[in-house]
Amino acid sequence: MTTALPQAAPLLAVDGLRKTYGLPGGGRLTAADGITFTVPAGGSLGIVGESGSGKTTVARMLVGLVRPDAGSISVSGRPRAPRTPRGREARLARAREIQMVFQDPYVSLDPRLTARQCLTTALRLHGRATTVADGLLDQVGLGAREAEARPHGLSGGQRQRLAIARALAVDPKVLVLDEAVAALDVSIQAQILQLLSEIRRDTGVALVFVSHDLAVVHHITDEVLVMRRGTVVEQGPTAEVLAGPQDPYTRLLLASVPRAGWDPADAVTARAATA
């Protein structure tokens, strides 16, 4: 589904992002290096790779939860400061650039707040009318009963809907989803993906979709970036990359997707080819 997007100025531009962590032995682990990409307004980028490939680190750097060692992130041409700014207004303005939906909806929601309180907290913080909460709940398909429920009274899919609504409450330009459907059942995954497509269509928010699941990425993204051991091994329009992978690692990821007539031995052979 590569609809040829017009050459718009990039909404999100990431250039040469790098993060290393010190290891107990004294060495350094490169979690991410040389990460460069752009996402146009309303665009959708997938970041794929297996566990430990550095995709979550990239997601956390985008929202400022991890401070990059090098590189820059800018939204609408304005560079984001590597540290969270001190002033309230600057902090809120920064939050309105990029929001995030976390991987595990069982721990990403405050257990003490009802769904409505969760949204009104974010709305009030950003000076928006708390009546917007109803619209947001409706937008993500949560009803009146769910609105008054605390997270432990919601199913996994409902919690993730709420987490998406909370991110939208800030009215961000970019939404980063870190394995946002990985913790959910397959049928619920499909609903959430459908919801995200609708939200993207209706609000024009750009998506950065971090996932290990190629089928999911194929469904929801225009461009894809394949990461391995902290570096980008392949990058391009999703359909092209998935149809004709150039890098052996991308081939491995594709060979590892279970499907009709699938033989795990193919994946093992493909892994040997990447070594």
Added chain:
Amino acid sequence: MSAPTLDRVGPKTGKDRRPAGVMIADGTLVVVVLAALLAPLLAPYAPDAIDLSASLVGTGPEHLLGTDSSGQDLLSRVLYGARTSLVAPILLLAIAAVLGVTLGTLAAWRGGWVDTVVSRLTDVMYAFPGLLFTVLIIAVFGAGMTTSVLALGLAYTPTVAKYTRSVALSERRKPYIDAYGVQGMGGARICARYLVPNLGRSIIGYLVVLFGEALMSLATLSYLGFGAQPPSSDWGLMVQEGQAAVVQGALLPALVPGFAIALVVVSFNVVGVWAADRLGSRR
């Protein structure tokens, strides 16, 4: 009742069913609190009514629990004593909670040098016996219940700070706290409005466990003459006053308040450990 006090392993024990021992402890505490509240109604005499003609009278219809060497009714004194003995530890723990939770949260949230400073300070305080620290402060500011409560409040602060720091550290790693930061909320607000309230249950459970210890510490200070002063009917002070009577063969003046202390301390520990245990298993 064959079930041991803290045994909750039995499969038939429902989620909210308390073991028998805990129910007994709960009941005891309710009775003690009621006794303290209703002391003026229940007590047959004023707690400081001296009747030298009835010195060291044993149990009887006039004095259900007997009298001390000044002829003061022990039942009345122990009932009124429940007031100071329960309120003082609450005040003390309130001081320790406000300071300790603030310091512990600050250390966990800021990390780095703030954490180092707070952790070292609490370690130094730890190495110093709390009672000794308290006696030192009392030596400077003079004896009395107010000084004792303030001093012990300070002495208990590091314990609370250390506990808060550990639970706050694990809580702040949860993504919902990250989410508040990503929303653009400031650290102070996240801590005060969302992080600490989510620690509330654990911290209160911990304070309940500390309550028995705090009551003991205060009673000890009063017993040593640093805390409550006569004619107060504080239990620790009563034990001390009753001590002389033991030599004369009258055990009740020391035993009655001693038993009251033991009863409350054990009850609080049973309830506190049970609550902490339940919280622990839920995490």
